[in-house]
Amino acid sequence: MTGSFATWRNVPITFDQVDTSSATVQVGNYLHVSPNTSGSPLAAPSIEIGLYAQKTGKTTHTYGPRWTELTTSGGRATAIKSGVNPTKADNRNHTYMTVRQESGNQWDVLYDFNKVGSTTKQLKVVGGNTNRVDVGLEVTGxxxxxxxxxxxxxxxxxGNKVWEQVATGNVAKSVTLPACSSAHKPPNCFTTKLTDNSKFTQWTASKPRRQTSAAVTSPTAPAPAHGTDALAAGLPATFNGVNQDALQACLDSDADDCLVSVPGLAECVVTVRVxxxxxxxxxxSLEEPAGGADVSAADIRARAAAAFDVPGDVVTVRPPAAPTALKPGARAASSNGDGVWTVFSSSSTTGLQRGERRFEGFIAHYTPRTGVLLEACWGDLCDVQ
Structure with missing residues (x-):
């Protein structure tokens, strides 16, 4: 395997307007790629790119895409700022992709068919070894x-740069909550469906809430359709060899087919990658122009402590106006400077990874007004630019 691709729509994920300050409530729908699973399928270095929503207050939450590199010694996560309305729940199709670089062992990460980052710590892909690709929904709270x-x-x-669907015999399902039914009612259940014949076609998942009439908050009202002509206004007819009218029309209808149906796209994603x-x-900015009150240092501290599984009293918070000061020898995930909240700790943390493995310290940057996570690193990957 030299690449992976997934697509789904930005659906409106909604949260109850109740106080959940003592609990983490978040949703992730993601593509997770483990290029080399020779050591352990579950602990191997990997790449994740997806859509994430997290409840941050009684009436507030974040919503948007990010990508993450995960290793046995640490990790780093970066919010994605490109794309058309990436932080809007407007039912628009978006695409998520990883493509191995032509030389070396690292991978490029693409969102909506444009490169948004590259890995630094992935293992060599050995011919004949098993690759693992996961796609699906994860809910906390x-x-x-x-x-x-x-x-x-x-x-x-x-390896021949041909895009294929996974054979049904190589597909496994993992559902950790029971299927919704009269015996297993919401909120602690999933509704899922695997569509396949000889090849994997679609995995559909939802998580209904217990009280459908409860007050909720949504980033934006879903849009019924997206006009291709309006979206393509002012765009070149061809960009890096890709027919732009065909691409926008495909993204609006059936993004799963774009690599086949859009002239020039399959070649572009493995060469130019923009x-x-x-x-x-x-x-x-990832922040909305209007919304709730500005976050406080206490809000940011609590948010980071919950996300990185550390006590709040071991978290240091630097406000946006203050210069960044980090532990000696460590470098932040990027040079965002003074315009963001900077949070760090040298305490043992899980980072933003699943499982029980812990790492030494983390650094995170949040937007100044609403506290959206911009980027983070933990463990040894805080020393990698």
């Missing part, structure tokens, strides 16, 4: 969240 059906489609790229003129990075 299911009592307070409603997730409508998310239709996940996934493909992988062979293929979508409408989704280029803008350098804009």
């Amino acid at each position: 299911p009592t307070y969240v409603d997730v409508p059906s998310i239709a996940n489609r996934m493909q992988f790229m062979t 293929c979508n003129a409408a989704a280029l990075p803008t350098g804009g």
Whole structure:
């Protein structure tokens, strides 16, 4: 395997408007790739890219894509700022992709068919070894969240640079909550469906909430459709060899088919890797222009302590106006400077990884007004730029 690809829509994930300060309530729908599983399928260095929503207050939450590199010695996560409305729950299709670099052992990460980052710590892919690709939904704090059906489609790229669906015999399902039924009612249940024949076609998952009439908050009202003409206005007809009208039309309808149906796209994602003129990075903020009150240092401390599984009293918070000061020898995930909240600790942490493995210290940056996670590192990957 030299690449992986998944697509789904930005569905409106909603949270109860109740106080959950003592619990972590979050949702992740992601593509997770382990290029080399020779040591352990569950502990191998890996790459994750997906859509994440987290309840941050009684009436507030974050929503948007990010990508993460995970290793046995640490990890780093970066919010994605490119794409068309990446932080809007407007039912738009978005795409998530990893492609192995032409030389060396590292991988590029693409969102909406544009490169957004590269790994630094992945292992060599040895011919004949098993690769693992996971796609699906993960929910923490299911009592307070409603997730409508998310239709996940996934493909992988062979060593010959051909995109294929996974054979049904190589597909395994893992559902950790019971199926919703009269015996197992929401909120502690999933509704899932695997669509396949000889090949994996689609994995659909949802997590209903207990009280459908409860007050909820949504980042934005879902849009019924997206006009291709309006989206493509001002774009070049061809960009890096890719027909842009065909690409926008495909993303609006059946993004799973774009690598086959859009002229020039399959070649672009493995060469130039910047293929979508409408989704280029803008350098804009991930914060909404209007919304709730600004976050406080206490809010940021509590948010970081919960995310990184450390006591709040071992977390140091630097406000946006203060210069960044980090532990000796460590470097932040990037040079965001003084315009963000900087949070760090040298205490043992799980980072943003699953499981019981712990690492020494973390550094995280949050947006100044609403406290959206911009980037983070933990363990040894805080020493890697």
